[in-house]
Amino acid sequence: MDNYDEKNIFNKILNKEIKCKEIESDEYTLSFEDINKQAPVHALIIPKNKYKDFSSFSKNASDKEIANFCRSIFSVAKKKGILNNGYRIIINCGPDSNQEVPHLHAHVLGGKNLGPMLC
Ligand code: AMP
Numbered sequence: 080m081d082n083y084d085e086k087n088i089f090n091k092i093l094n095k096e097i098k099c100k101e102i103e104s105d106e107y108t109l110s111f112e113d114i115n116k117q118a119p120v121h122a123l124i125i126p127k128n129k130y131k132d133f134s135s136f137s138k139n140a141s142d143k144e145i146a147n148f149c150r151s152i153f154s155v156a157k158k159k160g161i162l163n164n165g166y167r168i169i170i171n172c173g174p175d176s177n178q179e180v181p182h183l184h185a186h187v188l189g190g191k192n193l194g195p196m197l198c
Pocket residue numbers: 088097099112113114115116123170171177178179180181
């Protein structure tokens with residue numbers, strides 16, 4: 080879908096060619112620890128279907144997938160104990176955002192004061 084690159088690392092995680100530290104998983108979504116943490120809590124939430132970025136997901140995903148993705152972000156934040164102090168959700172999309180992995184992912188960051196939005 081939308082020139083999806085099958086060789087990206089998150090697709091390899093979904094295909095179990097590469098391991099991840101799983102937080103939770105359901106029919107539509109997988110959540111795991113980021114390998115290079117930028118905060119005490121740094122989780123990644125990805126859809127199980129093949130969407131290269133947020134634009135492709137918004138255009139092509141079903142309402143169920145979109146709702147599930149959103150609820151999974153909340154569920155991970157809850158599981159990680161960062162609901163009360165707050166957290167940041169980042170979705171990089173496309174070249175200007177410096178998105179590195181071409182499979183949609185939401186970063187969920189927290190566990191300390193995260194400072195200004197952009198450095
Ligand atoms: P982005 O720049 O938004 O595409 O973010 C890609 C994220 O994927 C970075 O935060 C990386 O640390 C993370 N990452 C890359 N490879 C892995 C991996 N094998 N397991 C977990 N996180 C990864």
